[in-house]
Amino acid sequence: MTTMKALVLTASQKLQIQDVPKPKPGKDEVLVKIKASAINHNDMLAYVHSYKGGSTGMILGSDGCGTVVEAGSEENGKWLGKEVVINPGLDWGNDETAQAENFDILGGKVPGTFAEFIIVKTQYLFEKPAHLTAVEASVIPLAGVTAYRALFSRGGLKAGEKVLVTGIGGGVARFLVQFAKAAGAVVYVTSGSEDKLKKAIALGAVGGVNYKDRDWVQKINDLTGGIDLIIDSAAGDDFAKLMQVAKRGGRLVLLGRTKGMISQVDPYEIFWKQLSILGTTMGSPKEFEEMFEFIGKKNIKPIIDSSYPMTKAHEAFERIVRGEQFGKVVLEPIFN
Amino acid sequence: MTTMKALVLTASQKLQIQDVPKPKPGKDEVLVKIKASAINHNDMLAYVHSYKGGSTGMILGSDGCGTVVEAGSEENGKWLGKEVVINPGLDWGNDETAQAENFDILGGKVPGTFAEFIIVKTQYLFEKPAHLTAVEASVIPLAGVTAYRALFSRGGLKAGEKVLVTGIGGGVARFLVQFAKAAGAVVYVTSGSEDKLKKAIALGAVGGVNYKDRDWVQKINDLTGGIDLIIDSAAGDDFAKLMQVAKRGGRLVLLGRTKGMISQVDPYEIFWKQLSILGTTMGSPKEFEEMFEFIGKKNIKPIIDSSYPMTKAHEAFERIVRGEQFGKVVLEPIFN
Numbered sequence: 001m002t003t004m005k006a007l008v009l010t011a012s013q014k015l016q017i018q019d020v021p022k023p024k025p026g027k028d029e030v031l032v033k034i035k036a037s038a039i040n041h042n043d044m045l046a047y048v049h050s051y052k053g054g055s056t057g058m059i060l061g062s063d064g065c066g067t068v069v070e071a072g073s074e075e076n077g078k079w080l081g082k083e084v085v086i087n088p089g090l091d092w093g094n095d096e097t098a099q100a101e102n103f104d105i106l107g108g109k110v111p112g113t114f115a116e117f118i119i120v121k122t123q124y125l126f127e128k129p130a131h132l133t134a135v136e137a138s139v140i141p142l143a144g145v146t147a148y149r150a151l152f153s154r155g156g157l158k159a160g161e162k163v164l165v166t167g168i169g170g171g172v173a174r175f176l177v178q179f180a181k182a183a184g185a186v187v188y189v190t191s192g193s194e195d196k197l198k199k200a201i202a203l204g205a206v207g208g209v210n211y212k213d214r215d216w217v218q219k220i221n222d223l224t225g226g227i228d229l230i231i232d233s234a235a236g237d238d239f240a241k242l243m244q245v246a247k248r249g250g251r252l253v254l255l256g257r258t259k260g261m262i263s264q265v266d267p268y269e270i271f272w273k274q275l276s277i278l279g280t281t282m283g284s285p286k287e288f289e290e291m292f293e294f295i296g297k298k299n300i301k302p303i304i305d306s307s308y309p310m311t312k313a314h315e316a317f318e319r320i321v322r323g324e325q326f327g328k329v330v331l332e333p334i335f336n
Numbered sequence: 337m338t339t340m341k342a343l344v345l346t347a348s349q350k351l352q353i354q355d356v357p358k359p360k361p362g363k364d365e366v367l368v369k370i371k372a373s374a375i376n377h378n379d380m381l382a383y384v385h386s387y388k389g390g391s392t393g394m395i396l397g398s399d400g401c402g403t404v405v406e407a408g409s410e411e412n413g414k415w416l417g418k419e420v421v422i423n424p425g426l427d428w429g430n431d432e433t434a435q436a437e438n439f440d441i442l443g444g445k446v447p448g449t450f451a452e453f454i455i456v457k458t459q460y461l462f463e464k465p466a467h468l469t470a471v472e473a474s475v476i477p478l479a480g481v482t483a484y485r486a487l488f489s490r491g492g493l494k495a496g497e498k499v500l501v502t503g504i505g506g507g508v509a510r511f512l513v514q515f516a517k518a519a520g521a522v523v524y525v526t527s528g529s530e531d532k533l534k535k536a537i538a539l540g541a542v543g544g545v546n547y548k549d550r551d552w553v554q555k556i557n558d559l560t561g562g563i564d565l566i567i568d569s570a571a572g573d574d575f576a577k578l579m580q581v582a583k584r585g586g587r588l589v590l591l592g593r594t595k596g597m598i599s600q601v602d603p604y605e606i607f608w609k610q611l612s613i614l615g616t617t618m619g620s621p622k623e624f625e626e627m628f629e630f631i632g633k634k635n636i637k638p639i640i641d642s643s644y645p646m647t648k649a650h651e652a653f654e655r656i657v658r659g660e661q662f663g664k665v666v667l668e669p670i671f672n
Contacts, residue, residue, distance in 0.1 A: 248434035262601040263599045267597070271592065
């Protein structure tokens with residue numbers, strides 16, 4: 001049996017390099033040799049839950065860039081040798097409004113990108129943009145399509161609008177800042193870290209407020225005069241306060257819950273201000289394609305925090321657990 | 337001084353017929369002799385608050401139908417003798433997304449329709465639809481435009497969709513049922529009253545669930561298989577549960593807060609189901625006009641609960657306080 005090295009989530013040792021069977025591509029599939037992959041929030045959730053004996057034996061990883069090295073059919077031979085990025089949103093379905101019931105994310109039930117090789121259906125392959133390295137391209141898929149859908153399909157962003165991105169440390173946040181700025185918006189951010197606020201301003205935001213400040217709502221209103229579009233992945237107690245910085249007719253796009261349940265929302269804020277609270281997650285194949293076109297057209301380069309060989313995956317994950325990163329953390333399949 | 341009779345809100349006696357100065361129309365105004373007016377939720381709030389010494393000395397009333405009897409300028413003479421309905425949404429502004437900061441509702445700061453006569457700017461006049469009596473037309477404005485905006489502009493209702501209207505006893509609810517059915521939707525309702533559920537089904541709803549039932553969420557899901565568009569004016573603790581009856585991609589339009597603050601919302605429901613929570617109130621002049629066109633085209637007749645002479649206004653208001661009405665309660669300026 002031919003084997004390959006993969007980063008496997010185990011209950012006892014958390015993340016372990018193991019020799020696992022090297023997969024063979026089926027008729028509508030190819031085998032991709034991974035050059036770089038990136039850690040996302042869903043990988044972190046699985047990693048953190050493994051402490052409690054959560055799903056184990058999985059190969060995590062939703063983001064990846066690599067080279068097609070084997071085709072499952074003659075027709076797919078056209079992909080051979082190509083550098084590709086993988087769309088990790090599987091079976092979205094035909095409805096742009098929402099994913100189908102059987103929607104899945106690569107690195108969930110289906111083995112992910114934290115390995116030497118991965119099997120991918122050709123419908124999920126996308127040629128690597130020419131202006132990006134494999135490392136740069138590898139960090140885009142999940143966070144990029146999530147940010148694109150949040151800003152444009154759900155948020156309806158128009159040039160000249162004021163956008164607030166909360167929690168600039170999060171995985172999707174920097175794409176939000178870069179995309180919104182590239183689309184002609186005026187971007188503001190919040191963070192609990194003064195250092196990250198400075199980095200966000202270097203990235204194109206015009207201002208930022210520390211959400212640990214008791215007066216953060218007033219400070220944002222003083223700074224901005226009210227926000228057209230807020231993108232939040234925290235929820236929690238502060239979500240109700242975000243409504244106080246939204247203009248009349250403003251939109252709040254919600255894509256996560258790192259701070260838990262939403263409470264103490266005054267309905268009056270929602271109806272009298274004509275607010276729209278819009279849930280979103282990942283994106284459709286159409287949005288994935290549009291997102292890469294946008295990145296190419298606007299010449300956007302993703303922000304890389306750091307890159308680790310897969311043998312040091314534990315260090316990479318712990319850097320994110322400590323919240324030290326600014327930009328994506330990359331894993332490369334280097335095993336010696 | 338010429339006087340007229342009006343229903344004035346006083347701190348001590350709540351509602352009292354008083355002789356007040358009869359107003360004179362200015363250049364861009366006309367004088368309308370009221371034939372019928374209707375009680376809305378904002379009138380109820382003022383009435384209930386007057387117990388606590390709230391705003392007094394006001395002439396309430398947002399809805400009204402009457403005849404133009406005096407013009408403030410030669411140009412406005414074309415309105416003389418016409419039966420008109422009044423758009424109570426003053427100074428909406430030019431933005432369809434939201435009302436301007438100085439938006440006001442007739443019967444708030446500006447004297448309302450609970451009087452013999454009222455001054456109205458001609459921009460707020462609308463010819464009474466031919467298929468309706470003055471009493472029928474008088475109950476439409478505020479609730480009608482609110483329902484229209486909620487269903488169509490905000491809710492984006494499409495024919496064939498499943499719509500849930502919560503609290504069928506409320507003032508806007510019957511318009512929601514009638515408009516949604518006329519637009520080709522499949523309409524469900526909730527109520528705390530079995531009698532009102534039956535009446536809603538007679539009005540065109542295909543089914544209803546009593547929200548006092550502990551299993552109401554499950555019952556709605558069993559009955560409907562999930563809802564595309566929910567219109568709610570209650571908020572409160574049940575709002576989070578409404579998300580459990582929304583389909584993926586579903587919309588929840590919120591237009592009131594009779595049950596108070598929203599709490600215990602799981603953000604996961606919002607983002608994973610791609611929900612849209614959309615605040616709305618009243619509507620623009622454009623929506624007001626479209627609403628009347630829709631009512632004419634679909635031959636919709638509003639539901640009248642009862643009509644009282646203005647001297648019995650207290651009885652009319654108390655009927656609503658007790659929640660006994662199904663349909664609008666009308667006041668007619670009859671004083672003997």
